[in-house]
Amino acid sequence: MQQRIKRHELKPGMFVVSHGQGTFASPVVQVERPLLTQAQIDECVPKDVDDVLIDTSLQIALPGQARPVGVLITTGLGEELPIAKRLYSDALVHVKSFVDDVRRGTDIDYRKATPLVESFIDSVFRNEAAAVTLFKLRGFDEYTYTHSINVSILAVLLGKHLGLDKPTLLKLGLAGMYHDVGKAKIPESILNKPGKLTGGEFQAMKAHPLEGYKIMQKQVDLDPEILRAVVEHHERHDGSGYPRGLMSEDIGRFSRIISVVDVYDALTSRRVYKDAMAPAKALGMMYQWRDKDFPPNAIENFIRCVGVFPVGSFVRLSGGEYGVVTSTSAKRPTRPEVKVILDADMRQQQPRVLDLEALKGTPQAQDIDEVLNPADYKIDLERFFNA
Ligand SMILES: [Fe+2]
Known part of the structure; x- marks a missing residue:
């Protein structure tokens, strides 16, 4: 439902359709997106605007904020998909920015992703299919960025199925978003190399969990579980992973969840050097590796979560x-x-x-x-x- 409100009544999470009166002095400017933070409101709606047109049915309830009366808590795929798409675009901007910062040697602040991951969680709680649909619709040329978002969304989804509460899902989603941050230190010629990697290139690639650890450990107020997921997401249940060859219960719970969704997204994504694998085929392969690479029941739980034929198949x-x-x-x-x-x-x-x-x-x-x-x-x- 569309409603006109005063600019000062705008709150993070509101879906702004447009602002302006349609006059020469105040032309109509289409915004058509949820504004998730006060900074986004200030960026998209000039301070001298009197009132704005919002759509209350597309409003997102942010944590710590009362859910406004009349907002749909459970939405259909058709309604949720446009919201999830905008979230995905915002996330893409965020990931590109922190990857660029790491490449330039500029400090990052992982907490900036908090509103995004909170919105992922809300989206997954409203309609799981929308978030899952999106991540298969992205171009392969942006894999470096989309992979971080996909892993974050899928980790939240799997975590929700495992019964984790929202504060824990937030930490897990952040861990997913930053799990590969160390790859920003690896030359793109290696990351996107079409052919087989040389021994030296493979070693450089395998250094990314430790590189990520070095970047993340400088963060203020970082939860140790997030740090573990960054350094441990390539560890494998049977000890065959890297960097430390940890086994079973020695691998953290976030690391175990992220290892599953990380492999799934990598298999089902198209890259410069390979086609995307069909989701059901990827699940079948991962099921064969279940007691070797992944802990018992991890793949079964994931299949229960995304379905034998995942959305988008x-x-x-x-x-x-x-x-x-x-x-x-x-x-x-x-x-x-x-x-x-x-x-x-x-x-x-x-x-x-x-x-x-x-x-x-x-x-x-x-x-x-x-x-x-x-x-x-x-x-x-x-x-x-x-x-
Ligand atoms: Fe990785």
Whole structure:
């Protein structure tokens, strides 16, 4: 619902549609985004503006702030996706800025990411699918930045499924955001090298957890669990990881969560030197490594959390049509909601959503027959999410 309020009534978390009166002296300026901090309000809404147009249905409740009456606590994917998209864009700006600062040797302040991670947590609590959808829709050229955001969002999601409370999820999300900060010290020619790394290059790459540790340990008020996740996220359950070859319970709980989502995002992301792996295939591979690389039950928990066919999976149904998974639930991991977009001859059709669980036992019942890689079919899934 849109509402006009005075500028001084603006609070962090409000979704500002526009400001201005539509006159020569006060032209209308479209903002169309939630303003999460007072600094963002000051940046986007000039001080001499009298009033602003806000959309209360898109408002985000920030921690420590009463949730305004009338705000939807649980939103549908269609409503949450635009909010999550804006959050993702804000996060991208933030990650680029701290990576650039580290490369230049400028000090960073990890606490600046707090409002962002708090907003991720709110988004995941409103609608888990929106955040999960987003991270598969990003270009491969920005992997260095998107990976940090994806790991942060997925860690929050997995942490929520494991029953962590919101203050702990905030620390976990921050750990995800900064887990690879040490990579900013590694030359991009090594990070994005298309071919096999030489022995020396591989050693340089493996130094990033310790480089990250050196950067993060200078931070003021840093929780030790965050620091452990930065230095331990490449440790493996059987002791085969690096830098210290720690085993099982010697690896911190944040480090164990982040190691799972880190590998999942790396496998399912497209890079200059490889295609993205289909989410279900990546989960299958990780399941095979479950007692070697990851602690017992870690992969099972993650699969319960993202579903056997995670949101964003491109699938062929038993009826022959093709679609994209738009919603999934731990209670029915093999029967998600699928938006059908192509007929059996791969011709585009009017999209319609099938709830495979609801159809179970009816004449229209369908299963997922196969998970496909959309890149092989030159399909732009983002277009269909918004259709
Ligand atoms: Fe890493």
